[in-house]
Amino acid sequence: MDHALVPAREVFRHFPALLVVAFYLISVVAVGVFAYGLWLRIRKYCAGRPANRFDLMWRRILGAAWTIGGQVTLRKRDSYAGWAHALIFWAFAGLFIGTLIIMVDHDFLRPITPALQFWKGTFYLWNSLILDLMGVGLLVGLGMMATRRWRFGLAQLDYSRPDRNPGEYSRLGYVRDDQVFLWGLFVIGATGFLIEGLRICADRPPFEVWSVVGWQLANGIDALGLSPATASRLHLYIWWLHAVLALAFVAYIPYSKAIHMLVDMANLLFRDELAGKRLPGIADGAAAMGYRGLADFTWKELMDLDACTKCGRCHIACPARAGGWPLSPRDLILDLREHAEATLGGRSWLHETRVRQVHGAVAGGLIKGETLWACTTCLACVEACPVGIEHVPLIVQMRRTLIEEGILDRNLQDVLEKLAHYGNSFGEPGHNRAKWTQGLPFKVTDARTEPVDFLWFVGDYASYDPSLQEITRSVARIFRKAGLRFGILYEAERNSGNDVRRVGEEGLYQLLAGHNVAALARAQFKEIVTTDPHSYNTIKFEYPAFGATYSVRHYTEVIRELLETGRLPVRRRLDAVVTYHDPCYLSRYTEVTDAPRAILQALGLTLIEMGRNRSNSFCCGAGGGRIWMTDAGAAERPSVQRIKEALQIPRVTYFVVGCPKDVTMFRDAVKTTGNEGRLQVKDLIELVEEAIGSDGDSCVADVS
Amino acid sequence: MKIVTFAKHVPSSVVTPRIAHSGDRIDEDGLSHEVNEADLYAIEEALYQRSLHKGSVTAITIGPGRAKEALHIAYAKGVDQAIQVVDEALRGVNPVLNVMAAAKVVKKLEYDMIFAGIQAEDDLQGQFGIGLAEALGIPAVTAVTEIRASPGEKVATVMRELGGGFKEEIEVDLPCLLTIQFGIRRLRYTPVMAIVRSRSRKIEQVTVESLAIPTEGLQGNAPLRVMKLSYPEDGGRCELIRGSAEEAARKLVHKLVEAGVV
Numbered sequence: 001m002d003h004a005l006v007p008a009r010e011v012f013r014h015f016p017a018l019l020v021v022a023f024y025l026i027s028v029v030a031v032g033v034f035a036y037g038l039w040l041r042i043r044k045y046c047a048g049r050p051a052n053r054f055d056l057m058w059r060r061i062l063g064a065a066w067t068i069g070g071q072v073t074l075r076k077r078d079s080y081a082g083w084a085h086a087l088i089f090w091a092f093a094g095l096f097i098g099t100l101i102i103m104v105d106h107d108f109l110r111p112i113t114p115a116l117q118f119w120k121g122t123f124y125l126w127n128s129l130i131l132d133l134m135g136v137g138l139l140v141g142l143g144m145m146a147t148r149r150w151r152f153g154l155a156q157l158d159y160s161r162p163d164r165n166p167g168e169y170s171r172l173g174y175v176r177d178d179q180v181f182l183w184g185l186f187v188i189g190a191t192g193f194l195i196e197g198l199r200i201c202a203d204r205p206p207f208e209v210w211s212v213v214g215w216q217l218a219n220g221i222d223a224l225g226l227s228p229a230t231a232s233r234l235h236l237y238i239w240w241l242h243a244v245l246a247l248a249f250v251a252y253i254p255y256s257k258a259i260h261m262l263v264d265m266a267n268l269l270f271r272d273e274l275a276g277k278r279l280p281g282i283a284d285g286a287a288a289m290g291y292r293g294l295a296d297f298t299w300k301e302l303m304d305l306d307a308c309t310k311c312g313r314c315h316i317a318c319p320a321r322a323g324g325w326p327l328s329p330r331d332l333i334l335d336l337r338e339h340a341e342a343t344l345g346g347r348s349w350l351h352e353t354r355v356r357q358v359h360g361a362v363a364g365g366l367i368k369g370e371t372l373w374a375c376t377t378c379l380a381c382v383e384a385c386p387v388g389i390e391h392v393p394l395i396v397q398m399r400r401t402l403i404e405e406g407i408l409d410r411n412l413q414d415v416l417e418k419l420a421h422y423g424n425s426f427g428e429p430g431h432n433r434a435k436w437t438q439g440l441p442f443k444v445t446d447a448r449t450e451p452v453d454f455l456w457f458v459g460d461y462a463s464y465d466p467s468l469q470e471i472t473r474s475v476a477r478i479f480r481k482a483g484l485r486f487g488i489l490y491e492a493e494r495n496s497g498n499d500v501r502r503v504g505e506e507g508l509y510q511l512l513a514g515h516n517v518a519a520l521a522r523a524q525f526k527e528i529v530t531t532d533p534h535s536y537n538t539i540k541f542e543y544p545a546f547g548a549t550y551s552v553r554h555y556t557e558v559i560r561e562l563l564e565t566g567r568l569p570v571r572r573r574l575d576a577v578v579t580y581h582d583p584c585y586l587s588r589y590t591e592v593t594d595a596p597r598a599i600l601q602a603l604g605l606t607l608i609e610m611g612r613n614r615s616n617s618f619c620c621g622a623g624g625g626r627i628w629m630t631d632a633g634a635a636e637r638p639s640v641q642r643i644k645e646a647l648q649i650p651r652v653t654y655f656v657v658g659c660p661k662d663v664t665m666f667r668d669a670v671k672t673t674g675n676e677g678r679l680q681v682k683d684l685i686e687l688v689e690e691a692i693g694s695d696g697d698s699c700v701a702d703v704s
Numbered sequence: 705m706k707i708v709t710f711a712k713h714v715p716s717s718v719v720t721p722r723i724a725h726s727g728d729r730i731d732e733d734g735l736s737h738e739v740n741e742a743d744l745y746a747i748e749e750a751l752y753q754r755s756l757h758k759g760s761v762t763a764i765t766i767g768p769g770r771a772k773e774a775l776h777i778a779y780a781k782g783v784d785q786a787i788q789v790v791d792e793a794l795r796g797v798n799p800v801l802n803v804m805a806a807a808k809v810v811k812k813l814e815y816d817m818i819f820a821g822i823q824a825e826d827d828l829q830g831q832f833g834i835g836l837a838e839a840l841g842i843p844a845v846t847a848v849t850e851i852r853a854s855p856g857e858k859v860a861t862v863m864r865e866l867g868g869g870f871k872e873e874i875e876v877d878l879p880c881l882l883t884i885q886f887g888i889r890r891l892r893y894t895p896v897m898a899i900v901r902s903r904s905r906k907i908e909q910v911t912v913e914s915l916a917i918p919t920e921g922l923q924g925n926a927p928l929r930v931m932k933l934s935y936p937e938d939g940g941r942c943e944l945i946r947g948s949a950e951e952a953a954r955k956l957v958h959k960l961v962e963a964g965v966v
């Protein structure tokens with residue numbers, strides 16, 4: 001036969017016609033089941049509320065291609081899992097393309113005219129080599145994943161829930177799904193090699209040395225003493241086993257975690273880069289704010305629910321979970337998914353059993369109030385999630401429902417009422433807002449009446465908290481020393497509303513933000529500088545919705561510039577070992593991580609990083625309105641855990657922060673753990689002032 | 705069960721009130737207003753009773769145009785109907801007029817119970833509820849801390865807290881008027897959005913004039929007249945004693961002796 005001369009192989013080797021027909025029939029059924037399952041899911045998403053995720057389509061496509069192709073989010077902070085997944089991903093994609101090539105060549109080109117077929121000769125040989133290597137990649141990747149999952153004992157892969165007692169739920173379905181998925185792929189890959197080996201063993205076409213793995217397997221089979229005739233017969237059986245498993249897998253995809261292959265690509269394509277940073281508003285004329293049920297979810301949010309692979313990265317990143325509150329972002333998504341699958345269809349075959357029935361609103365019912373209130377909106381979950389799930393906007397939407405229903409911590413209620421009346425969370429009269437300036441040897445410019453370069457948005461904590469006011473004055477002194485033309489809004493400033501919005505009190509947010517925007521409109525300035533990273537976020541990302549776009553910087557960014565341009569000369573270099581805690585709202589939200597470090601370096605300090613730094617920082621526990629709530633978690637507070645993390649650094653003396661709430665939280669944590677002698681919490685500005693000198697003179701000859 | 709409640713629009717503590725030139729009232733300019741807190745408890749309790757016995761809750765305010773805001777809040781809390789008696793002349797601060805106006809309005813409504821706050825923050829008179837019960841000829845119980853109503857039997861058992869932890873249980877026939885003690889149950893949070901939404905809900909308005917209330921004896925020639933308001937006296941003075949511990953202690957003892965405390 002001439003195929004011995006031109007390298008190629010028969011697709012249906014020695015098959016009677018009936019079996020070929022049977023194969024095509026099974027294929028059609030498998031693809032049909034797959035298509036039906038996929039349609040169920042798509043139908044579910046189509047039932048969602050609209051969300052505009054079709055803007056900047058090219059940017060989205062390129063971004064998603066980069067993330068998926070490079071497996072960027074998967075490799076971040078977990079190279080083992082990332083590379084294992086990359087192997088599986090690329091091998092699977094390659095083998096899939098290899099199968100498509102055969103299909104095109106055999107089922108489309110051959111019926112037209114065999115002259116068009118290209119799956120032969122040199123192409124065939126290279127194809128064989130590459131696919132064999134892909135097959136190895138797949139098996140190695142799966143082996144690494146299996147070892148990781150079942151041998152490493154990782155906390156993120158532990159499915160137990162922080163919010164329920166062990167007897168109240170069963171996640172055996174999830175475990176089975178993992179097993180079926182992983183071992184299913186493994187067996188399909190392994191049988192693929194086996195049929196290749198058997199075929200080569202039976203026919204021994206010399207060019208098949210190119211199928212490196214198959215050839216060696218054939219040698220092994222030979223060594224076992226199998227005759228070519230037996231190998232040929234076995235080949236038929238194993239071929240069918242492989243084919244049926246592969247087709248069953250195709251059918252299985254939309255009913256299992258394997259659907260993540262498709263949904264997660266779409267999810268990454270449609271993700272919102274500002275998820276959590278810029279929260280959705282409320283539709284005009286809405287009967288109530290928030291999410292009461294699935295009908296309120298957008299299609300993207302319904303897709304988010306399906307996208308979760310239970311990788312648990314968010315679960316271990318979450319400070320609320322670590323602090324023993326009944327919240328795991330993973331479980332929140334999974335609970336909503338179970339509910340959506342049960343209600344809207346498109347269900348996975350293996351799922352959590354004994355799921356709670358929901359009565360009334362999802363918020364406060366299926367997802368408990370305590371769970372939703374535990375979130376610090378630190379954004380660690382969104383940042384950690386490799387597949388672009390947006391937990392924080394969902395949590396806030398459900399909190400809005402809790403606010404509507406009046407399910408909230410008593411202290412939080414008091415604070416919201418104070419904010420509504422006084423415009424600050426301290427319940428102090430507005431005219432006391434700038435009282436801190438009275439301790440300064442100069443008058444801070446009133447930006448409402450005099451034009452300035454920098455409008456300093458001071459923020460509630462920095463303005464009203466007596467224990468922080470010295471730090472605030474320090475900022476003022478340094479600004480003055482550098483000769484900045486800066487001013488404040490005095491009593492016209494209100495709480496920025498960042499955390500009010502994240503608490504879910506959208507109406508109050510609108511009031512506060514509207515007030516600030518109006519006050520800012522009456523002032524003349526070039527840019528805004530903030531001391532509070534929370535205010536920074538909302539002014540930068542959310543105030544534009546009020547038609548007000550500003551150039552905003554954190555004070556550390558300004559000071560870095562002043563140091564680097566020599567406008568603030570360092571008089572006394574400091575000598576100490578310090579560590580720096582990235583505030584969530586400065587690192588994950590507004591992405592300022594270099595400036596504080598550059599300042600520390602300029603001051604001569606030795607910075608030693610904690611394990612979790614920059615965008616992987618661990619929340620102090622104050623954000624999202626948590627600082628106003630009183631319920632305690634069952635474990636050590638996140639701020640205490642963080643201090644202990646810092647204390648592992650040898651000779652560390654300063655725990656440096658750049659957020660007023662951090663100063664409060666961590667000073668408290670240091671005190672309650674009795675570590676005052678060992679570690680001092682410092683705002684960056686305190687160190688700057690130490691190095692620059694605190695006398696009132698300006699470094700610049702002409703100030704005003 | 706049908707319940708009528710009241711919501712007085714009173715100056716809030718956000719802005720410190722200034723006494724008007726006339727000296728007998730506070731200056732309205734620059735004031736900010738809120739719903740009288742005791743009335744909020746009455747409304748909260750009414751809504752709770754409605755959740756138990758079905759029916760409806762009506763809220764009434766008496767005051768100038770701005771007092772409408774009190775009814776927006778009542779709506780946001782969940783009442784079913786809101787009525788404003790527009791009183792531009794006396795701005796809802798005259799207790800006698802308030803009672804007469806309320807009686808006229810309430811007489812046209814069906815009701816089983818009337819809940820009034822125990823007192824208003826602005827005048828601390830505490831007469832409104834009692835006066836209204838008198839004008840309507842129904843029984844009144846004051847300072848109620850717990851209500852168990854049986855609208856079917858037209859009776860309610862209510863609890864009052866007396867001093868020193870003593871309690872008094874009273875059975876009262878319906879219809880009746882109860883003045884509600886602070887803290888009868890937790891005030892639920894009222895979201896700002898809910899208030900904004902309720903701004904578009906219907907408020908029935910009647911003017912004091914249209915109620916044909918005899919006004920003689922209400923203003924200048926009233927049997928009871930506010931003569932003068934005065935500012936709080938400066939509170940105690942605070943003095944810082946400096947020096948070393950012993951020195952400071954010595955000075956302190958000396959001062960206390962001087963002041964006749966020891």
Ligand code: SF4
Pocket residue numbers: 314317318319320321327328329374375376377378379380381382391392
């Ligand atoms: S934002 Fe932070 S606290 Fe909230 S769920 Fe995510 S990780 Fe947990």
Ligand code: SF4
Pocket residue numbers: 307308309310311312313314315329330333381384385386387389
């Ligand atoms: S939400 Fe994202 S990070 Fe969390 S378990 Fe699911 S896939 Fe992993």
